[in-house]
Amino acid sequence: MTDPSPPPEPTVPEPPPSEARIAPAAGSSRAEPDQMAPRTSRRWFLAGGAAVLLGGGAGVAVELSGHRSPAAPTAAPAALVAAMRAERALIADLDATTGGSGAVRSVIRQARADHAAHLAALRGVLAGYAHVQPPAEPRGRARTRAQLRAAETAAAQTAAQHARDLTGAAAALLASIAACEATHAELLR
Numbered sequence: 001m002t003d004p005s006p007p008p009e010p011t012v013p014e015p016p017p018s019e020a021r022i023a024p025a026a027g028s029s030r031a032e033p034d035q036m037a038p039r040t041s042r043r044w045f046l047a048g049g050a051a052v053l054l055g056g057g058a059g060v061a062v063e064l065s066g067h068r069s070p071a072a073p074t075a076a077p078a079a080l081v082a083a084m085r086a087e088r089a090l091i092a093d094l095d096a097t098t099g100g101s102g103a104v105r106s107v108i109r110q111a112r113a114d115h116a117a118h119l120a121a122l123r124g125v126l127a128g129y130a131h132v133q134p135p136a137e138p139r140g141r142a143r144t145r146a147q148l149r150a151a152e153t154a155a156a157q158t159a160a161q162h163a164r165d166l167t168g169a170a171a172a173l174l175a176s177i178a179a180c181e182a183t184h185a186e187l188l189r
Contacts, residue, residue, distance in 0.1 A: 076129035079162035080122060083174055085138075086155050087119040090181075092140030093151060104145055104188070111152070111184045118177050125170055149188040156181035 094112040098105075126132045143151065159178035163171045 074129060076126050076132045077166060077170065079165045079174065080126055080129075080170060081132065083159060083162055083177065084119065084122045084126065086158060087115050087122065087177075089138045089140075090151060090155055091115045091119065092138040093143050093148070094140070096140035096142045097148065098142070100145060107184070107187045108148070111148075111187070114180055114184065118180070121173055121177075125173060145188055149185050152181050152185035152188060156185060 091112060094108050094115065097108060100108070156178045159174050159181060163174035163178060166174060
């Protein structure tokens with residue numbers, strides 16, 4: 001004798017919480033883009049690429065700066081000292097800025113980590129020069145998203161100009177920093 005009841009429906013496992021999506025509204029066939037779980041954006045992909053470039057440039061700069069001739073050290077190029085001051089000022093402003101949406105705070109955390117890496121790379125290059133006076137600690141100010149974007153844009157332009165004024169590994173380092181600052185500005189749009 002055959003069973004007249006229909007076969008049981010196959011069960012579909014629930015997606016993990018990180019892949020869960022908000023159900024579409026009644027009568028809608030699709031979830032709206034802002035209702036979907038967050039994904040890695042193209043901007044974060046670009047920021048990661050810029051960070052890799054920065055790391056490579058910093059490595060080259062540190063390696064080349066370690067092979068200076070034994071002659072008397074020269075004064076540090078003003079462009080490198082100015083770049084170090086700029087990085088410290090950007091860090092101070094980011095540290096003072098605590099508000100904004102979760103996405104903005106995430107960009108601020110990543111940008112701050114990038115600026116700390118820039119500063120470390122610049123200190124490594126400047127270690128080979130004589131009489132580099134560490135600049136005074138700047139006092140940061142809380143900034144709006146637009147003000148942070150403007151500061152990052154200005155820092156990118158200044159670093160690019162300084163890169164044009166230098167040669168070799170120092171120019172490569174500042175060009176890499178300029179690209180990273182431009183990425184920060186884009187992420188803050």
